[in-house]
Every structure is written in structure tokens, then in C-alpha cells.
Amino acid sequence: MTKRELPMVSVIVPSYNMEEYIAETLDSVLASRYDNFEVIVVDDGSKDSSLAIAKRYAERDSRVRVFAQPNSGVSVARNLALKHCRGEYVLPVDADDKIEPTFIAEAAAVLDEDAEVKAVTCRCMFFGNREGEWQLPEYDVHKLATDNRLCASSMYRLRDALRAGGYSEVVVAREDWEFWISMLKDGGKVVKLPTVGFHYRVRAASKRFRDRGQKAQTIAGLNRLHPEFFERELGGKLHDQRSQSRLRNRIYRLLHPREVFVEKEYAHLEWFVKALPRMVEYAQSGGAQSPVALKMGEQEVLVETFKDCRESLTNSSAKQQFMAPKGDLQPIAYYAERSGLCSTDSYCIYIKK
Template identity: 35%
Template sequence: MTNSPFISIIVPCYNQAEYLDEALNSVLNQTFSNWECLIVDDGSPDNTQEIANVWCLKDDRFKYLKKQNGGLSSARNYGIKFARGEWVLPLDADDKIADKYLELANNKIKQDQDVCLIYCKAKFFGTRNDDYNLAQYNFVNLLLENMIFCSSFFKKSDFIEVGGYDTNMKFGYEDWEFWINLLKNEKGTVSKLDYLGFYYRMKDSGSMIQEINKDEYKKNYSFRYMIKKHSELYLNNEKLPNIIQLNYENIHLKDKNLKLQKKIQFIENNFLYKILHRIYKFISG
């Protein structure tokens, strides 16, 4: 191992100890060897520390860090703070990477001095085993939907410059907001490798992206926060104002509908309502 790793892999872990071995094994199997892997225990109540320590003894490129629970963005930021690599690759503890992902990314970095973000083809595994198909990247489309998954390479210096992951993105989409922040000034190019290098685990429950996608409040909160934070990007882009206005109106209508549904549910569950409803049915025959 060299004194200065080129790539730092950041693995935040909270209640994912059962999957951690598989994630770390995918790191150990990399054909590119100049890396370090920082396992960030985000105050996890399971046996994350025990498993991490085994890996640290197995290979000193693995390092264990522990912090008070603060969420995914906080854990990634904490790990990257201690990262010694010039480039960073986040890897969630329940996902995995293919063995040439680091090697091919390193080759791309050497070939293209302007590249600032690198990702690849991806696939689901677990409860789903199909391709993870995402739209082709361009920045205008990125403002409307995320097409770059979290396990993508970026420079630590760029991470520091934009202030890291926003810990206010507490429900998810934190990687989406980070990409917008990273790419908004067009500092470099984005490259997608023609290689299946990332595997995203799907589970019956417990996945952050599944939780936010089925919860309208969390989804709307996160999207509204991004629009407000990057309002100049959204409102000053001539291709977006009409779309953003429609999004605002759609979110507003969904909020009103959700509040109305909650009021109806409260009334229907109220004991007095049930009695009055029975009396009304009896009187009306």
C-alpha cells in the first residue's frame, strides 16, 4: 500500500451490519489497489463495529470510524473529512461494486483532465434483479430528476468547495442535491463508463429511496427544499420556469389533498362521528 491512497471509498453504516461483509468484499476484490476504505459507524446499535474490526485486521486499507448518529449525509461528510484520497467514492453498506470499477475510473481520470464526476451502468439486486436504467445526463434534466446514483466518483477538493452533502436533506435525495451543487458551475465533464460497475440492493423495506418515493410529504419537502436552495438555477433557466411552476402547483394540490385525507380519516375514526353516522343512517331509513 502506498502512503497516499488515490481513491477513498466511504461506507456509512447504520443498521446494515448484515450486508456489510458483502459490500466490503466487493471493495477488497478491486483490480485497482491504491485505495482506502473508511467504514463510518453512524451510531449503529447493531454489530457494525465488530464486523468492521475484522476487516481492519484483514487489510489495513480498511479504517473504522465511529460517530454519534446524524443521518446519511452527516456520516458521508464525516468519513470524507478523514479521507486521504484525491478522489472519493461513496458506497452504502448494503450495496456493492464490480471488481473493475475503480480501475476503469482511474483510467478515465488519467485520460480526461476535465472530468469531475464518473459513474457507470448499474443493476438492482436483492428483491429485484433488473437493470437500473437512468436517463442520459445533462444538467437541465438533472434539475428535474436524478440520473446519477450515489456511488459515483468525485474529487475531494470539489466536495470541500461546495460544502459537502447537505444535512438538511434528511429524508433522502441528498446525492441528487449534491450533484446539482457540484455541477452547477460547469467546472468539468461528467462521464458514464460503459461498464456494469454498481449494484443497488432492493429490499422489502428499509431502503431510503423506497421510503421517500412512497411518502408524498417527504418527497415534496425534499424537492421544495432543493428548489428554494437553488432558486436561481431553477427560475433563471429559460427551459425550466413553466415546468417549475407546474411542479409548484402540483405539490400544492397534493399537499391540500393529503391534508383533506387526514381530516377525513380523523373524523371517520372519531367515536362520536361513528355514533352520529349510525343515528343518521337509522333516521334516514
Template identity: 40%
Template sequence: MNNTVSIIVPCYNQAQYLDEALQSVAAQTYSDWECIVVSDGSPDNTEEVAQRWIAKDSRFKYLYQENSGVSSARNLGISHAKGIFILPLDADDKMAADYVALAHKALHENRSLKVVYCKSEKFGAETGVSILPPFSLFNLSRENMIFCNALFRKEDWASVGGYDVNMVHGLEDWEFWIAILKNGGDVNCIQTTGFYYRIKTESRQTKITNSHFKELFEYLSVKHADFFVSHYGSFQQLKTELAKKEEELDYQLKSEKFVIDLFCKTFLGFTVFNKSFKL
């Protein structure tokens, strides 16, 4: 049986961190893996770093494409993957040595599982435990709580057409998890820290503008309207609920104003009376 885990590492201008990421791959206690480094038209020495690891270990491989974005780079790597299990890893992050073994065991033994991830910690410009809400489809409809370094099956990637290459500015992980999970499938978060997420003062995330976010959210809302409606209700229902909330808030503000006015009149009246009496 094919139990190979294909680790996909897209890289664009991250060669200075790539050694550390690939070292964490080489240190895995689970040995049946391959690691495909995909240069997304990177102008730095990504290929040189990758080739050094290929010379050490034939399980490392290298691909190149013209710059097209992380979704496209991951798709290219996965399309060449021989494993039935896929694990993306960004070139500036790293994994604990037992993470692949634990994630593979969980996914391999439970066919109902579609995604396995773990607890994570930040390092670099910021350190500490990453606090993420527990997984549920409702929570997923509100925000993404599964980082890219999660194990899934190649067949599930293929069933949704891979990572969406239209999401070049970000949120591609969130969209991918929605795509493969919205119609069923379980998720397991391993209760151990297996992923280390590098925080940098400047990154792709910090460069996303408000207009980019607006475009991304609008795109997500249209592409997965069925998913969002199932958790938030129809748009008309949402509009009605918002109007009701506004009415309740308006009533509350008016009530508070009444109480404040009454207090002020009573207090001020008592103060004036008291001063007059003293005179």
C-alpha cells in the first residue's frame, strides 16, 4: 500500500529560511516521505539550496515554474506527488520531528477524517503559542483556524480542483479547507505542538491591503455562497437580523439616555437645592 507522505514546499524569496524548513523535514521520524520544493519563479538561490538537499537525500525533489503564486506552486508540486497523502509546508516554517508520523497515523487509520493538523507555536519576530478556536464548520465560516501545514489526501485535493489560483493575494488556505470540508468529512487536531510558524515584520500577509481583503471576501462569498448561507441563513434573513439588532441597540441607547438624564436632573436639582439651603 502507498503510504508515502508528499511534503510540498513552495518557495518565493525565502531561500534564507529554506534550509531550516528542509532540515525539519529530514529530521522526521516517519521515513516514507518525499519532499518537493517548488520555486515559484524565485529570483534568489532557492534552487541551489534545494539541490544541496537532493545531493544528501534522494527523497528531496525540485521543480520550477514562472512566478504564479503559492496556490499554483502547491498545485504543481501536488500534481507531481507520488504519495496519496499531502502535507504543504511553507519555506519559512518548520515542523516537529514526530509530526508527520502522528498526522499520518491519524489520517491513515480513520477514513472519515479529511484533514489532520496540530497545535502550533510562533517563532521569529514574535513568539508564543498560537491560540486558534476549536474546529467546527460554523467556526470555519467565520475565520480560518487550520494553517497550511495540515495533512490531507491527494484525492480530496483533486476533487475540488486543487488550490484556487485566483486567490493570489492570500486566504487560499481558508478557501481550500472550505472547499474540501463543506460537504462532509471530519477534522482532527492532534493535541501536541508539531508546527512552528515564523512571524516576520514584513510578509505576504502584512502586505494585503484593505482593497485586497474586500476582493477576497467578495470572491469567497460568491464561490461558497451555499456554505455561508447554510451557517448564516439567507441574505434577507441576515439583513432582517441586522435591522433587529440595530433597533434593539437604538432602544437600549435611548433607555440609557433616559436614565442618565433622570440621574442628572435629580442629582443637579439636589445640588442646587443644597447650595441654596446653605446660603
């Protein structure tokens, strides 16, 4: 391929107080053996000389562009970079890590050859305070529900990132995991190159859950953003003890049986409907009242909620409402769940005609 035929790759580098490392990172990227890439550095309000160093690189090399923002976090920085990307493909690289000279070319070739591939990862090595290979488990969308299985520096298509909504600015500490769920939960291949392409620097300040409160906040954010995904893969919500989520959800379902009905035309919303109690709970915690306005994927719905002092699931208020449509609202599904010995929570889902 000639340079013009090569798809452009945008390497996005969020940076915060990385004056010790950013030059090494940029040197590794600029040494790439690929003839059509750009580097977008977003300085996230650094208090050291990181921004000045990045600007010097931009002055010397037209492939480098630099943007600055007030300190807002890595997700906001990456999203700003995505807005400025000129490339068809995107490779995130943190400002203290490094890539191999061949990684961009090898990853771009995979994306170029197979339209069904959404992400290209590689073998990864630790350096700094730890050495050796990072033994990431093989990608599996089912196991993605309980653990992040891709490193942040995996290449993807810009259009897929934008379709996924970019990086979450509300999930704390595990924004990469949330990003991959958003991009891959509805399908798409992941290819792992057999070669080492990425070097992850381990420092004392490397990311990790700082405390249980932060972990709980992250889990809650993931459940709020992807209720239908966790319902499909785990049979319910993601729990703090992630590996026990499926078992705990099975036990919960034995104690809280349910009846669910979805019109055939809206069968694609089944997992959203099955996750409805949590979706309504999240909306009501923000002040929403019945009927609750929700989005199930791209579908806007209204949900009427009921609390019945009866044991039977087959005669719930939601089912009765479903059988007796009203006005300009078309019922498309109902959900009833045993909430106590003699009580049932039920929900009727409508769309506007």
C-alpha cells in the first residue's frame, strides 16, 4: 500500500503530571513503522511541565497535535481526543506507557482486512516496578461481564467508539472496562496479535481500586449503564464479589419468581424488560415518578409501576393494564415479580402510538 492508501490511525495520549515519562511515550509512538498516523495529546490540567514537553514535540513534528483542558479525568481527556481524531482507527496510549514500532501497522492491517473485528489487542509486558508478561485472559463476551479482558491500548474503529458513546465520565477507575462493554456487548470480534506490542509501566500510583467505596461506586455505575447486558450474562446485576454474581442471582431468582411477557415485535427488548426493576429503581432514585420514562436501547418507553398485596403473579396489576390498553399508549410488555410472601411488584411498559 502507498501512504495514501493506508487508513489513518489516531494515537490518543491523555496526560496528567507525566513530565517524567511522556517523552519516552511519544518517542515510542513516533518510532512506529507505519506511514499514516497522528498523535493527539490531551493535557488534563497538569501542574508540572508535561504540557510544555508535549508542545515541544508538536513544534518539531507535524504529526503531533496538543490540546489542554482543566483537570477533568482520563475519560474526559480521551473523549476530547476522539472529537479531534482525523483517523479511521484509534489507539489509546497512556502517557507513561510504550508501544512497539510494529504494533500500529499490525493492528491496522487486521482492522483493514476484517470489518467484523472491533478491537485488536496484543501481548503486553510490564516494566518499571514490575517485569514480565501481563497474562490477560482470552477475550470472551460472557466473561467480560465479570472482568475486563482487554488492555486499554487496543486499537478500534473511531465509528465504533462514537457509536458506543465514547468513554464513560461517571464510572470511576474502570472506564476502560465500561468502554469495552459498550462497544462489544452487542457483538463483534476481538483479535489478539501473537506479538508483544504494548508495554505497561507499573508505578506506585498505577490505577487500582483505592478503597471499597470506590469499588462499590464503580460496580453501581456499571449496573446503571448496562442493566440488560448483566441480566443476559449474569441473570441479574453485577455484585461487588463479581465472580459470585451468577450464583447470587440464581438464588435471588429462586426466592423472587417472575412472569415476563414481551410482544414478538419487541422481542429485541427482552433483556431490558427482564432488567426493568433495576432500571426503574435507578430512575426513581433520581426523582422520577410513575409513569417512568426510560430508554431501552434506542426505544423510548413509559413504565407504569404497581405494588400488589397478592401472591399470584398471573393476575398482577401490570398484566391487567396490559390487557386493557388506554389512550395513545400501546402496551408492549409487562413484568411481575414476587417481592414478599404475599406481595408482588409489577410493571407495564408502553410506547406512544
